[in-house]
Amino acid sequence: MSGCPYFEKRHLYVWTFNLPPTTEGEEDASQAGDNKASKGGIIYGEYLQLDKILSAQVLQSELKADKIHDEHLFIVTHQAYELWFKQILFELDSVRNIFISGHVRDERNMLKVNTRIHRIVRIFSLLVEQFAVMETMTALDFFDFREYLAPASGFQSLQFRILENKIGVPDNLRVPYNRRHYRDNFKGQDSETLFATEQEPTLLKLVEEWLERTPGLEADGFNFWESLEINIFKGLNQEKEKIEKMADSEDKEEMMAHLVSQKELFSSLFDEKRHDHLFSKGERRLSYKALQGALMIYFYREEPRFQVPFQLLTSLMDIDTLMTKWRYNHVCMVHRMIGSKAGTGGSSGYHYLRSTVSDRYKVFVDLFNLATFLVPRHWVPKLNPNVHKFLYMAECCDSSYFSSEDSD
Amino acid sequence: MSGCPYFEKRHLYVWTFNLPPTTEGEEDASQAGDNKASKGGIIYGEYLQLDKILSAQVLQSELKADKIHDEHLFIVTHQAYELWFKQILFELDSVRNIFISGHVRDERNMLKVNTRIHRIVRIFSLLVEQFAVMETMTALDFFDFREYLAPASGFQSLQFRILENKIGVPDNLRVPYNRRHYRDNFKGQDSETLFATEQEPTLLKLVEEWLERTPGLEADGFNFWESLEINIFKGLNQEKEKIEKMADSEDKEEMMAHLVSQKELFSSLFDEKRHDHLFSKGERRLSYKALQGALMIYFYREEPRFQVPFQLLTSLMDIDTLMTKWRYNHVCMVHRMIGSKAGTGGSSGYHYLRSTVSDRYKVFVDLFNLATFLVPRHWVPKLNPNVHKFLYMAECCDSSYFSSEDSD
């Protein structure tokens, strides 16, 4: 940026208006600008490359001399989805790079991580809304041109598959597509691209590593996990004693039965072998240590250092939720467009899509399931601000500050 | 479409799934498809021309070796807007063509007109929502790259100006832009395109002509307008008599004052000269006859022939409302991005945009303002279904049925 004087570029020209006013005084404020466009430089249509964007709507039905009006909507809607998928991938990659590069250790970068993940959330919200536009097309309108689309299929959206890979939908938990591995439905370069993205560190994996470093987990420090285990079982035992003192009754029996199931529940939480078993089946996705970090952030979310991390965990669940809502809205639209064809033979379209509306595709499912292990606040190990300063002292790294801004 | 057998194209290949299942039985329904993509033909990415769509995001900041992350969002958001503007124009043109070609006289086409106008409504609703994504960018993020945009400006969106023209924002009611005629801010071809669209029949004009033909307006038939005038003034006179019989009181005075103002109000409605005067000032946009048609549709909206026309009038108001909300949301976003700069000199950006959030830009303002002239149901001239059959017998034209479907 050096070398180009501030005024040459920055303030003379701006986006939605043109500066500066050439006259002072009580002139109508709405007219106080100069028209800079006449002096050369890039203009709106060039900047946005609208020649490409607005020339990409070729109706197959028209090519086949059977122009069907609604095919235009079909194309534009899918192009809008793909544009936004590109934006989501752009944000996702930038966040992954902050983690991969280690910049995440400078906690000044947490705002950026959080903001960009939140932006993905907002985009997905819009994409869920966007089905309302497509739904103005009826099954009959679609039937008129769907023959011309062959063999194109929404399944072939490369960006969406890449997105799933980069967030962390694992290869082996995917529903097969027409009895074949999902990747086998893509050709040459695309198939390789997909394979390559499977090898990259997923957002899930990167978040896992970050969670494993949660301050307070250190065995020789605050030792959150052991303290929590002690507190919980102490609490459960106190409950047990209280119940035992009650007169015999149906209520007492129920409470005791519940106590037993609670003990089992929490025993399972502190049982690393059980975790490994669930992990091997894909029912848990985070490492044991990362789970501990996540629960620690849950319980101490109000500590200054955990406030933004807690927001981040919430936004990750938002993404999972919105992706699953997107899938479900897609199913609903497909049901309307092509029916379910259940029982009479026909297609797997509706059924395939329904099968992907599954917790198997919820990457951060552990963050949801941790809600199972909440305990009363007074069971949570107490922190002493005078001792546990780590919770309100962030780590920063001087050197990379402004440069990290430019290089992401 | 002739010549290509139904099965060759229609049912073998469909959009979101692949047919047919090659085996029967209790196989998992979600896997019951064939992979047709491997057999050649167009696939998703080609169909949508994603090579164009997804290669059109060039960051000016990156070209100038100062890559600013958020410029990507800025580009994608505006491209999404332009994609949808193209779709809106596509729908709008198809509707205008139905009117221009006279196909609208075949009332079978009313569903199509209504559906497409309603689709524009849904798209605009989405576009209003879409600001939520852009608003994840802060003023500081924008400041980092806005210098590189010069002299591009959102005002230069050719499609949006064309849209305004085709709906019917009149040339002479537009707010000037930097003290110049809006068209002077466009160059060469674009300026000519804009001029050309100003010469085409606007949606407003086409709807006006259609309203003027509203059945029931005929002086030698039902003669709605005269009947209405008679009923209203008879009703007002009856009210007057009732009030005159009341004992003197403040209430009586008020009621009488109100009666006088009501008489004035309705006198103005039936005064064609006054209409012409308001029309010449741009305060009314529809012809006197068209206004009568609109009011007739309002009052008899439940008659079979008027049900869809009434929906259409409502959707036209929806478009006006949503465009004005879009403008207002735009203003709000700009305020946040660049401040108002009020008082200290600077830009007209915010003030220019605010000045366009005006009834001057409400094309169908008359449809709103007709609410001023509603009267009690028992003042509305009575219809007799045995006599006035025109209200439940639609006009159709045999010949053009299926062909009109194909040719729009």
Next chain:
Amino acid sequence: MSGCPYFEKRHLYVWTFNLPPTTEGEEDASQAGDNKASKGGIIYGEYLQLDKILSAQVLQSELKADKIHDEHLFIVTHQAYELWFKQILFELDSVRNIFISGHVRDERNMLKVNTRIHRIVRIFSLLVEQFAVMETMTALDFFDFREYLAPASGFQSLQFRILENKIGVPDNLRVPYNRRHYRDNFKGQDSETLFATEQEPTLLKLVEEWLERTPGLEADGFNFWESLEINIFKGLNQEKEKIEKMADSEDKEEMMAHLVSQKELFSSLFDEKRHDHLFSKGERRLSYKALQGALMIYFYREEPRFQVPFQLLTSLMDIDTLMTKWRYNHVCMVHRMIGSKAGTGGSSGYHYLRSTVSDRYKVFVDLFNLATFLVPRHWVPKLNPNVHKFLYMAECCDSSYFSSEDSD
């Protein structure tokens, strides 16, 4: 309404403003009103009974001296849901009454039916959005007060169960709740109310009866069903002949196999016994005749008489879709609030709710599945407007016009 003079009530007082202006001239238009409130009469708070509405937020946690802030949101959100459920029931009952009373035979009432069903659609869209507010509450916030809610449960929403009943969720297709009939989870009066609503004609049943009367189905008239069957099988046979003439190839085999499955598919459509079988299993919900009517409306939706009926069928699918989205969003929220507790024992909350996101709860599932039976437009039996006038001549009934307006 007779007896009260027009001016006494109608124009002196209006909702958002106060009339009339007492002075003329260039006074600021925004101030041109009179303050009528000071003269007595009902005011805003009384009209809306805000004393009731705004005093109904009692926090159980506060009663137990452990006030938890977020319980207030929990209460208000559910109250808002219940308010809107009441509105939905109000609209639904009014529509059902139009059908039950036979007023639907006067086609002037179709606009009203359609508008009110569409209003339900808009309300449900809002209710789906509303989860975004509840999702600002985290699992931890909920955990702090959920103990105090016992044994209240969202399942106990009487209005929602009534709504399901009145639309047409059948008793025997409901997922049991904790192994018990859904109604057994309600006590005394509520259980009786539910039983009573099960006996009333459902929207599904009423729409069915209406569809069975679709003009054009008459065997001694247009005889749509037989004509369609003839056309389809003639078309399929022509395809068969074309395929048979092809040289042997994999493609030919596939096309022939597909032809066979298509024949099976359409044979099933015209096989009343098969319909009855599917009906008995709950896989179809409409009678055979009603299905025919629905398909007729689909194919001839542009005929004047079918335009609004077609919109109605679309809106009925919208309701089904939105209710299922509502259920799914509910599931997502519950997953976040209480986890899935899968595998470790515990609750059925999440699993119960997931099981209700099912096509079993889609009342108008047949309208979706009809998409399976679409055919090319040139196979649809042709209408001749000169002969088949019934498609553009509505039935009206003079006498009840304005009275039906008042009495619904």
Next chain:
Amino acid sequence: MSGCPYFEKRHLYVWTFNLPPTTEGEEDASQAGDNKASKGGIIYGEYLQLDKILSAQVLQSELKADKIHDEHLFIVTHQAYELWFKQILFELDSVRNIFISGHVRDERNMLKVNTRIHRIVRIFSLLVEQFAVMETMTALDFFDFREYLAPASGFQSLQFRILENKIGVPDNLRVPYNRRHYRDNFKGQDSETLFATEQEPTLLKLVEEWLERTPGLEADGFNFWESLEINIFKGLNQEKEKIEKMADSEDKEEMMAHLVSQKELFSSLFDEKRHDHLFSKGERRLSYKALQGALMIYFYREEPRFQVPFQLLTSLMDIDTLMTKWRYNHVCMVHRMIGSKAGTGGSSGYHYLRSTVSDRYKVFVDLFNLATFLVPRHWVPKLNPNVHKFLYMAECCDSSYFSSEDSD
């Protein structure tokens, strides 16, 4: 909470499901619950006081023997607004109390402040959407019952006026209502309540005090303001020198003119007298010191201590924006319902409402306008993490941690 054993209340009963399962094994997971409702305790309808909520819909038209269907929607919509206004006030009061009580000095409370303000944002977003439901009512539907509402008026919403007061819409910037002070349109108790809320510390005032304490403003410390002033004018002078060296040209003149206006602009920023002048006219609302704090948070938003404060400032602008969008949507709805009545006499309804869609009602207008004073990042005074530790060390207060949770 002491005294009541954990199991007695916490886990036996929960909201959406009923615990515990009485059997183990492979039973259908969706049925694994017990029905606790039969054992007594509060149930859903009682908890929500639905007897009050659902009995509060009395149609004035029905009382007057002229039942108009759409009045029900009108009532329910406004009741829903009022329910949500109550929730917004509840959140707002809790936030204000955190500020008033000084708890905000414990930075652990920032998450809570931020979350609750953000919740208000989500609620307002919903309220803006909610107009879509009301808009299913046409002007004609409204006309049928609006006479019965007199003299009730939306202006009389006490909660909305209180909300404006508590956020910080100042008394003297309000648009008068029918030429009278807004408060004079309320009677007795309500008028007193309004007066009382005007005396309470507004959110604006509380945020102002908090901003004034922004770390880094201290004259004997980092001294942000002076450093910034020095940097900016040094930067401007460097630009000036560069420009002066250019050969004479139109561009040079323009750049020099722009430089002058920039100098004026920034001189105004650092001119406390000018600030006081703008403040006295209501064009600025924050104190000079608070403005400095806000700009500091803007520029250093990525520092750990400023991340959540920056989010808070953004959410405050969101509230302003959404309130103004709410007002604008309200205007649009009213225009449709009653027309503008411009020119022909009549009402101030539309014009009054339009006049409130004004920056006068934007409480945090300064936060928007600060965008005017952004500068290139390299002009922002540099921080040295080794010296300026205050930016990553939060202030906490041990004692009040869990108690503050309970007492807000």
